[in-house]
Amino acid sequence: MKFGTMAVVGCSNVGKSTLVNTLVNQKVAIVSDRPQTTRSRILGVAHFPQGQLALLDTPGLHRPWHRLNKLMVRTALDAMHDADVLAVMVDARNLPGPADRFVIDQIFSIHGRPSGLPVFLLVNKIDLIQKRHVLPVIEAYRSLGEWMEIVPVSAKTGLNVDRLVSLVFDRVVEQEEAFDEDFVTDQSWRHLAAETIREKVIESTKAELPYAVAVKVDDFQEEGRVTKIAASIFVEKPGQKAIVIGKSGARLKAIGTAARLELAEAMAGKVFLELHVKVKNAWRDDDRLLAELGYSAQP
Ligand SMILES: Nc1nc2c(ncn2[C@@H]2O[C@H](COP(=O)(O)OP(=O)(O)O)[C@@H](O)[C@H]2O)c(=O)[nH]1
């Protein structure tokens, strides 16, 4: 059996979490079309006949402004040091832009990458463009980094993901299996519940609000197949609270229903969900609250 760890890094929104979910064959990381959805490092374990791959999903690399964002960038860069293979993901629809160059510079900088770490470039979302448009993108990236290999993929449809898997297994060594065969993530149900609620808030709100939202599970009780969850949705301003709650509570209700159904399915049981919306000014720069929410540089 082979065992290896692959960290997936890149800009926001390129499809890192989608790839991890596809490889693990289960939703371990929330996904959205808004940048900076992933805030902490998430481990997913993919099981293949050849062996196991531990996947580290990471927050998008970007120039940080808030304290939270600094932690997110640190988290992403730290993941490299625990990996046997690094996958840098970009969007096949665009030629390298400043944000992509920023990511690649960080990774190939003297202090960034551990020496000898093989780096793959994943050109993702090839399902969205014609084949002939992928080649120029690959060529444009070729000289920007010392790639072990450039692999065009679709994280969403799984196109060419098997090739990526076999290339990664070529780079990792025979080892005892590290995880039980049914182990897929190190996330607690509690954390998954908070993340699922946050995903539903992001999906149902627009513009800047997703950045200002955090979710904290206050109470989590499992009684047989029934799970009772109480959670707080933090926003930064009273106006945002009104948006999340919606007209006569309609939006909050829809958020709760969507989260409850998804969690009930994941847990194969019944879920009761109680949500409260709270205003906490500048929580993104509040160290104590960041730690309470589980956002810290140490995984
Ligand atoms: N069509 C298509 N969409 C994708 C693909 N991978 C990711 N997406 C979409 O791109 C958006 C961002 O994906 P996500 O995994 O959250 O990106 P992350 O920020 O890098 O983790 C979501 O709307 C995904 O559904 C892909 O291969 N093809």
Ligand SMILES: [Mg+2]
């Ligand atoms: Mg993500």
